[in-house]
Amino acid sequence: MMLIKKRREMEALKLWTNLGSSLIALMAAWTMLEKYLPEQLRGIFTRHTQKLLAFLNPYIKIRFPELSGTSRYRRSEAYVTIHAYLTAHTSPAAKSLKASDTSKDGRSLVLSMDEDEEVCHVFRGVKVWWASRKTSPKAQSISLYPEDDEKRFYVLTFHKRDREVVVGEYMGHVLGEGRAIVAGNRQRKLYSNNPTRNWCGWSSVAFEHPASFDTLAMPVKVKEGIKKDLVKFSQGKSYYAKIGKPWKRGYLLYGPPGTGKSTMIAAIANFLNYDIYNLELTTVKDNSELIKLLLETTGKSIIVIEDIDCSLDLTGQRKSEKKENSEDDSDSDDDSGGKSNNIVSKSLKEKEKENKSDSRVTLSGLLNFIDGIWSACGGERIIVFTTNYVDKLDPALIRRGRMDMHIEMSYCCFEAFKVLAKNYLDIEEHSLFGRVKELLAEIKMTPANVAENLLPKSVEDSEEKCLRNLVEALEKVKEEEDGKLKIEKKEKQWQWIKSVLG
Numbered sequence: 001m002m003l004i005k006k007r008r009e010m011e012a013l014k015l016w017t018n019l020g021s022s023l024i025a026l027m028a029a030w031t032m033l034e035k036y037l038p039e040q041l042r043g044i045f046t047r048h049t050q051k052l053l054a055f056l057n058p059y060i061k062i063r064f065p066e067l068s069g070t071s072r073y074r075r076s077e078a079y080v081t082i083h084a085y086l087t088a089h090t091s092p093a094a095k096s097l098k099a100s101d102t103s104k105d106g107r108s109l110v111l112s113m114d115e116d117e118e119v120c121h122v123f124r125g126v127k128v129w130w131a132s133r134k135t136s137p138k139a140q141s142i143s144l145y146p147e148d149d150e151k152r153f154y155v156l157t158f159h160k161r162d163r164e165v166v167v168g169e170y171m172g173h174v175l176g177e178g179r180a181i182v183a184g185n186r187q188r189k190l191y192s193n194n195p196t197r198n199w200c201g202w203s204s205v206a207f208e209h210p211a212s213f214d215t216l217a218m219p220v221k222v223k224e225g226i227k228k229d230l231v232k233f234s235q236g237k238s239y240y241a242k243i244g245k246p247w248k249r250g251y252l253l254y255g256p257p258g259t260g261k262s263t264m265i266a267a268i269a270n271f272l273n274y275d276i277y278n279l280e281l282t283t284v285k286d287n288s289e290l291i292k293l294l295l296e297t298t299g300k301s302i303i304v305i306e307d308i309d310c311s312l313d314l315t316g317q318r319k320s321e322k323k324e325n326s327e328d329d330s331d332s333d334d335d336s337g338g339k340s341n342n343i344v345s346k347s348l349k350e351k352e353k354e355n356k357s358d359s360r361v362t363l364s365g366l367l368n369f370i371d372g373i374w375s376a377c378g379g380e381r382i383i384v385f386t387t388n389y390v391d392k393l394d395p396a397l398i399r400r401g402r403m404d405m406h407i408e409m410s411y412c413c414f415e416a417f418k419v420l421a422k423n424y425l426d427i428e429e430h431s432l433f434g435r436v437k438e439l440l441a442e443i444k445m446t447p448a449n450v451a452e453n454l455l456p457k458s459v460e461d462s463e464e465k466c467l468r469n470l471v472e473a474l475e476k477v478k479e480e481e482d483g484k485l486k487i488e489k490k491e492k493q494w495q496w497i498k499s500v501l502g
């Protein structure tokens with residue numbers, strides 16, 4: 001694609017535009033005059049004037065307003081995409097530029113076309129002109145935020161004989177490339193649902209977690225399997241459409257605390273370049289609020305419910321207790337029918353949260369959220385549940401098809417330790433590795449614990465020192481466990497003697 005800007009052509013275009021404007025002025029004068037003309041003459045004259053205008057001006061204009069028609073504050077996707085495309089392609093040609101510091105790293109300047117700047121592009125021999133414009137607020141109106149009242153838009157002008165190429169191929173090219181640029185520049189976000197008194201919705205911060213699959217300590221085979229599954233999913237738009245399934249996938253991550261479940265979520269988000277919506281179920285009022293939150297999420301995102309086993313009390317028992325407390329507090333969204341409402345049997349953590357939660361979200365509401373009709377809106381979403389107690393979850397919640405992948409995050413094995421040693425100490429081999437391997441085969445230590453022992457505690461700490469710290473910690477755990485085993489053995493022997501002696 002060639003980029004050129006020819007003054008003469010622009011001037012010719014302006015001439016046509018000016019001519020058009022003069023005719024429009026004439027039309028305006030005519031509108032005033034036509035009141036005084038007889039009815040029959042009025043129609044004829046108007047028709048002919050419009051034909052003359054179309055004949056004299058062979059150019060077609062398409063306007064792309066910044067704000068979409070449906071919402072005053074929502075930027076139109078077409079405008080954003082075109083802006084990205086023009087910013088990438090226009091800067092060398094345009095003479096009047098606007099600088100902003102919104103590049104992804106926040107360090108370099110981004111130059112884009114300034115308002116009232118125009119550029120000419122040639123696409124497959126067809127010339128088009130892009131102009132950046134804005135309309136200012138009416139002089140009489142007073143606004144606290146005058147900038148908000150300015151309406152920006154792009155205007156695309158082309159000859160009517162090129163209409164087919166421009167509207168079809170050229171716009172396809174601009175939107176396709178623009179979307180790719182927007183995706184590449186996108187600052188990913190971490191959303192959380194923070195209800196205030198009158199408002200329930202998502203608030204966001206920039207997502208900057210550095211975790212990746214390379215830094216994740218777990219067996220390579222498992223990691224590769226997950227990566228392949230994610231790639232297949234993210235490229236599966238047409239496949240999902242073909243098999244008639246909403247384009248989403250459920251992951252259940254389970255395992256003891258400190259085995260990397262949350263870290264895995266961050267690694268997935270970084271791997272796929274997705275946003276994260278961290279859903280705190282205990283603050284969701286009821287099932288309809290849950291659906292509302294779902295509908296507000298965008299595609300290319302991961303919806304996370306951490307510690308699903310203690311996020312909510314959905315037990316039938318509690319439900320009836322609640323009803324006793326407030327008879328008229330019936331939940332119209334609770335359409336669970338005969339379905340079991342026992343998501344989990346109560347855990348300690350869950351009991352702790354019990355008093356804090358005013359949520360009336362039910363299991364059926366949650367199932368509806370995961371794969372009801374609404375769940376198909378938006379597409380390209382991954383839903384992740386994490387739990388420390390997978391056995392306590394209701395099988396309906398985690399059955400295949402809902403939670404497609406069940407991934408166990410477990411204690412640190414030697415393979416996982418090697419990843420941590422590479423990350424934390426930048427070493428791949430050491431004489432102490434053999435001892436670490438022996439110990440890890442015998443005792444259970446979480447990756448979080450291993451990582452903490454490997455972390456240098458001062459600038460003087462060498463790799464050797466950190467590895468020794470780990471070996472000492474592992475040996476200490478082994479001693480404790482051996483001691484416990486001895487006591488248990490003695491206890492059993494004592495019980496046996498007691499039973500023999502009667």
Ligand SMILES: Nc1ncnc2c1ncn2[C@@H]1O[C@H](COP(=O)(O)OP(=O)(O)OP(=O)(O)O)[C@@H](O)[C@H]1O
Nearest residue numbers: 215216217256257258259260261262263447448451
């Ligand atoms: N598999 C792992 N690979 C790399 N680092 C890990 C891994 N597991 C734990 N860590 C380290 O331990 C810290 C805690 O891990 P993380 O929060 O991911 O655990 P978790 O399984 O989510 O725990 P919880 O069940 O308590 O939420 C992380 O910040 C990370 O540094």
Ligand SMILES: [Mg+2]
Nearest residue numbers: 261262306386
């Ligand atoms: Mg966690």
